[in-house]
Amino acid sequence: MNTPFDLLRFVTKALCNAAGGGILGDLLVDVLPGVAQDIWQRWNEQHSREELRQELETIAQAEGVQIRMLAAQLVQEIAAAQSPEMQQKLESYLIQLPAAIRGSMRRPADPSGTTVPAGLVPRKAEDLLRFLPPRVSRFKSGEQPLPGVDWELERLLGIGGFGEVWKARNPHLANAEPVALKFCLDTAAAQQLRNETELLDRIMQQGQHPGIAQLRHTFLSADTPCLAYEYVDGGDLGGLIQEWHHTQDGPTPEQAARVIHNLAEIVGFAHAVNPPIVHRDLKPANILVYQENSEVRYKVADFGIGGVAVQQSVRKTFGNVSQGQFLVSALQGSYTPLYASPQQMRGESPDPRDDVYALGVIWYQLLTGNLQTGRPGGTLWQKRLEKQGMNPALVGLLADCFEEERDDRPADGYTLAEAVTAVLDTNKAPLISQKKLRPLVNRRRVGAIALATLILTAFASFIIGRNTANRAIGMANVPTDPQLGDTWINSQDGAEYVWIPAGGFTVGSTSDVVENAQKEMLDQCPECIDYFKDELPQRAGYVNGIWIMQTPVTTSQYVACIEAGVCDSPSFEYWDQDTLKVSKTPIGGISWHMANTYADWVGGRLPTESEWEKACRGTDARIYPWGNEAPTDEEEDRIFGNYIVGSFPEFASPYGIYDMVGTTEWTSDRYNWGIDIWSLSFFRAVRGDNARCASREKSSPSEIDRHHSFRVVIPTN
16 A cells, blocks of 8 residues: 655665665765665556655655654664664664755745656656765754854755755854855865865955855864855755756756856856956856745855865766766766866866866756766767757857867856857846736835836836937948948047957956056055956956947037937036037046936947957057057156047057047946956946056946046947
């Protein structure tokens, strides 16, 4: 007769049959494929897949006392002939099963992991390995394993090569947030972890990014070294990949690319630190997935222990990995060697391009749904992806990620994110969110929201309609096939634009250039030192083709916008509209909002930081628009003086663009560490106040400064 816990019964019998294979120790993982086959054979003889789904849910929802009583009963019934030590191990293993099932089932749609969609029900014996713990846990729920520390273990979150991960709470503080405690059980790995104090300290200080699971505390002096990380209530990317491919058709190529874009920006934040912080163990199991405001969010976990995990995995790999060890970890997206670059496998020093390699493997797994494969071989896989509708440019970028040589991969996370952006054009976001409003009971509030929505929609339609009309005016007679060196006159304001073709260029400065700049500015502007560090590291960038103004917007051009009833006048005493309406000096006293209004009026927008920097320095990584030789004092006086635009052709950029330095020019980007990245910063980035093309500063978007100027770009898409 079938019972609600037949699966537990079959697990117990299969483990007893495999007792000689190492059930008492870590060798259990080696015999798990046979255990799974035994369980599957017993199940198939008597049960349907729907019954299996229901029982997996029942076990996942079992409470602690219930599962302990049931485990003890099954062990006494089935394993009475085993030794007391064996019985204790079997009982402990069965108690872990609910946590293992919940861990495999946790996903944004169900962070608790207590429901099992039909699409995720095992179809073969191998699928059961996702629910079978690789060994018996060392710690138990309710313990406080850190001497003198109040953290009490609440729930086992996972067991892996590094050790055990537990959700823990402070029993004395009801409102204290829980943490994820990661215990390092391997003796050699524990010693290596204790040697990583400098890196761990840097991560605690500089790893403050919403996409990075924060390292809260270290307990390296404990008998079992432990790290306390921020607890994230959700699943991991491995589970999400399984769900996408088993309950749906999988993510579209664009959806997969956007996931990689998000992840690349997160790790790019760490790569931009000087010296770069490299994760070294990126894999689906280390990418936490959760829901916030109905949107899927990602956090990269385990910064600081990646090097330990990789070395441990390399040692095991070269010591031969059993089928069980590979399958159990691969099916959970945690088999490190699949994601480790060739350089990591050879033990070379860490490099941001190692993380890029891992992101490439994850990207491929997102597309295929197969967590057991790493970097694909041959070339036919590229053709298959293109046949499935993937943009050839994305396929080529994916192939670049796991090139054999580091130099052939994107330089870091930011570079990869920018390259993905260049293909997807992520800047094209709707003005009004398309998310549905939550149902509200208060009719007065519903009416107010409906009215506000109508106003916003009407305003958005007006802005979109006006922008479309202006763009049509501005783009009239634009060359359809522009070439390098081409110019064009915008009929809206009479400004001359220069064509910059799509392509790569160098972003940022080298450390020696930054050090020299810091020395020069230390006495004059001590606070400016913070800006210099944001030029690091120097890396590869990419922008699409654009038309950019050859000079900054002049006073006379801006006056025309005022007289058209579109732009506001600068609020400075020196402003005299009648006198300055014929002036060819750069406009000053312009806020970021005012600059955007003008750009919209002529059918364009403000340049991104990347677009501005490429226009300034070209593709040869020069320091200044004119080359690498610093300006003399006399030249600086001329550059930064009050001048007529285009007066100094000798200081033009490689594209023949004038006056890139000498005023402070607004860009469209928010100011943050690195260039063109996802940012929570309130400030906007400004360029040109220093003669170096890579120099950056920030300013409030509403700030009025007589030196704030701007120029406009008109993109080709």
